[in-house]
Amino acid sequence: MITLSHLGKTFGGAQAVSDISLTVPEGAFLVLLGPSGCGKTTILRMLAGLEHPTAGEIRFGDTAVADASRGYVMEPGSRNAGLVFQSYALWPHMTVAGNVDWPLRVANLGREERRARAAEAMEMLGVAGLAARYPGEISGGQQQRVAIARMIAPRPRVLLFDEPLSNLDATLRVEMRTELMRVHRATGATAVYVTHDQIEAMTMATHVAVMNGGRIEQFDPPERLLSDPASAFVARFIGTPPANLIPVQAGAWFGRMPDPALRGATGHGMVRAEDLALADAPGPDTFAAQPVEVVPMAGRRLVTGLAEGQRVTAVTDLAGPVPSELHFRLPPAPAAIFDPKGNRLS
Numbered sequence: 001m002i003t004l005s006h007l008g009k010t011f012g013g014a015q016a017v018s019d020i021s022l023t024v025p026e027g028a029f030l031v032l033l034g035p036s037g038c039g040k041t042t043i044l045r046m047l048a049g050l051e052h053p054t055a056g057e058i059r060f061g062d063t064a065v066a067d068a069s070r071g072y073v074m075e076p077g078s079r080n081a082g083l084v085f086q087s088y089a090l091w092p093h094m095t096v097a098g099n100v101d102w103p104l105r106v107a108n109l110g111r112e113e114r115r116a117r118a119a120e121a122m123e124m125l126g127v128a129g130l131a132a133r134y135p136g137e138i139s140g141g142q143q144q145r146v147a148i149a150r151m152i153a154p155r156p157r158v159l160l161f162d163e164p165l166s167n168l169d170a171t172l173r174v175e176m177r178t179e180l181m182r183v184h185r186a187t188g189a190t191a192v193y194v195t196h197d198q199i200e201a202m203t204m205a206t207h208v209a210v211m212n213g214g215r216i217e218q219f220d221p222p223e224r225l226l227s228d229p230a231s232a233f234v235a236r237f238i239g240t241p242p243a244n245l246i247p248v249q250a251g252a253w254f255g256r257m258p259d260p261a262l263r264g265a266t267g268h269g270m271v272r273a274e275d276l277a278l279a280d281a282p283g284p285d286t287f288a289a290q291p292v293e294v295v296p297m298a299g300r301r302l303v304t305g306l307a308e309g310q311r312v313t314a315v316t317d318l319a320g321p322v323p324s325e326l327h328f329r330l331p332p333a334p335a336a337i338f339d340p341k342g343n344r345l346s
């Protein structure tokens, strides 16, 4: 179990991370998800012990590994945590086997134990056949596998990943996603994984912390982020395609189509792309839009139009040419309503 309590970090007066509190159960897979600069890496580096919190506490199980209130920080090497970066950071002058063996040597394990653990880790990542090669003699994908083998060889209780797949091509990324989930399950360790790729987050995570400006917008299982977004930021950030946030004013869509389902609200009504339909002709519950783009997806078509300056997307069965004017039909009620600041109203 990992517990963060009121964790904060400032760099020379600038607040990078503010008041983060969450608990990740033993064996879970936490993804820190958010746009560039929102503080994901800073949290991961505090978990690894590479950065010292300026507020709050981090516990691994019952053990405090950092506590800003008493200026306590446990050494990275004593935390029983393994870290893999975006860059593979393998030792170029050591073979694959030498790289995987390295943390075991640092941990002063006996020769037989080292040999067994390195072999087990290389086997698990499918790189045993490359043991005698140097990092310069294997592909980027293989290097990342070796980096992960090196991380798990000492059997850490906590696995920390900082965008480990972002240097790989799209096909390899999908393959490694599955591999990483398998490795995580096999080790039983608790994982914390930083990414700005929501597909990675949604497929791998048991828990997701969506971050924005150094704070957590929502901490929930992946499905919950979709079904029940806590803020307009989460609704815009999550989902493929993301939900439409349509402006509403005093209970009227676009300020001119009154709808009792909006309950007089001003802000945004959330309408999922799959809940928005295309109508053949204008009606009381439709609004007009200029077509912007059409994307084929899983046998259907995502149709995006521009309505009063706002991009709006619907999942449709539209066949043939796209009409020069679109009419989107609103559902009986929005899936959520947010105030002008993005806070959830209902």
Ligand SMILES: Nc1ncnc2c1ncn2[C@@H]1O[C@H](COP(=O)(O)OP(=O)(O)OP(=O)(O)O)[C@@H](O)[C@H]1O
Binding pocket: 011, 015, 016, 034, 035, 036, 037, 038, 039, 040, 041, 042, 043, 196
């Ligand atoms: N060593 C540092 N000194 C000063 N400011 C820093 C330092 N490290 C991070 N920051 C700042 O803290 C904020 C959070 O950075 P962080 O790297 O944690 O974001 P991130 O969400 O991981 O971003 P990215 O996805 O781009 O890696 C940013 O504003 C960043 O500029």
